[in-house]
Amino acid sequence: MLSFDEIAELAQAICATAEAMGQTISAGGARVIAEDLAGHDAQVIVGALRACRREPAGRLSLGMVLKHIHAADGRPGKDEAWSIALAASDEHETVVVTAEIRQAMAASAPILDAGDKVGARMAFMSAYERLVSFARAEDRPAAWEVSLGFDPSRRVTAIEAAVRAQLITQETGGKYLADLRIAPITPDGQAIAGLFTGEVRTQPTAHVREKLAEVRSILTASKAKKEQTRAKEAQRRRVTTYLRKRQARAALSALAEQK
Numbered sequence: 001m002l003s004f005d006e007i008a009e010l011a012q013a014i015c016a017t018a019e020a021m022g023q024t025i026s027a028g029g030a031r032v033i034a035e036d037l038a039g040h041d042a043q044v045i046v047g048a049l050r051a052c053r054r055e056p057a058g059r060l061s062l063g064m065v066l067k068h069i070h071a072a073d074g075r076p077g078k079d080e081a082w083s084i085a086l087a088a089s090d091e092h093e094t095v096v097v098t099a100e101i102r103q104a105m106a107a108s109a110p111i112l113d114a115g116d117k118v119g120a121r122m123a124f125m126s127a128y129e130r131l132v133s134f135a136r137a138e139d140r141p142a143a144w145e146v147s148l149g150f151d152p153s154r155r156v157t158a159i160e161a162a163v164r165a166q167l168i169t170q171e172t173g174g175k176y177l178a179d180l181r182i183a184p185i186t187p188d189g190q191a192i193a194g195l196f197t198g199e200v201r202t203q204p205t206a207h208v209r210e211k212l213a214e215v216r217s218i219l220t221a222s223k224a225k226k227e228q229t230r231a232k233e234a235q236r237r238r239v240t241t242y243l244r245k246r247q248a249r250a251a252l253s254a255l256a257e258q259k
Contacts, residue, residue: 037069081125091149093149096167101128108124144162144167
């Protein structure tokens with residue numbers, strides 16, 4: 001939050017920016033804009049004003065400044081966010097997501113699980129844009145978090161890339177990497193991972209084998225239930241289509257008789 005003196009300095013910078021863009025803004029108007037921007041970091045605001053001055057056309061306004069502030073907040077666009085969400089839906093992959101991506105994934109996951117990728121994409125983008133708008137209206141910075149996958153090697157690659165891109169801090173990345181080094185995957189852990197990858201490289205203990213069999217049974221039952229639900233839905237759509245066609249034929253026949 002900017003101090004009283006910083007707001008006054010920002011108002012002067014807004015007046016100077018407006019003058020550089022060929023317009024005049026009153027001291028009171030500049031003060032109001034400065035107060036509306038007070039929740040943002042000073043350096044971010046300075047960068048946004050610089051970007052405004054470089055625009056080929058347009059008049060300085062609060063909306064123009066906010067547009068450049070939001071563009072610099074680090075949140076990905078909706079298309080990039082969807083590609084990140086798709087990667088995160090793969091349980092083997094480790095990805096770094098924002099809070100808005102994670103929340104939008106929750107809204108689209110049931111549709112994606114049903115096999116409707118187009119519908120899931122639309123639901124995700126709608127929820128994501130709404131969540132980002134709310135966050136920006138409240139001046140919340142982008143918050144990145146790590147979504148760990150099962151593949152240890154991919155974890156290291158993804159975390160190191162996130163640190164290089166400054167999405168997470170060196171300290172946070174180091175903690176995840178240290179956890180991987182300190183707690184290597186046990187034979188039982190590798191066997192559990194094999195349940196998801198289909199690549200069983202080691203034999204688990206008898207107790208874990210019993211649990212794995214129980215999990216396999218649950219997964220098989222869940223898969224069968226989903227397939228049954230999809231089959232019923234497909235049958236319902238076929239019946240609905242047939243009835244609509246029959247109603248259309250009946251309507252056309254009635255119209256022909258009237259003529």
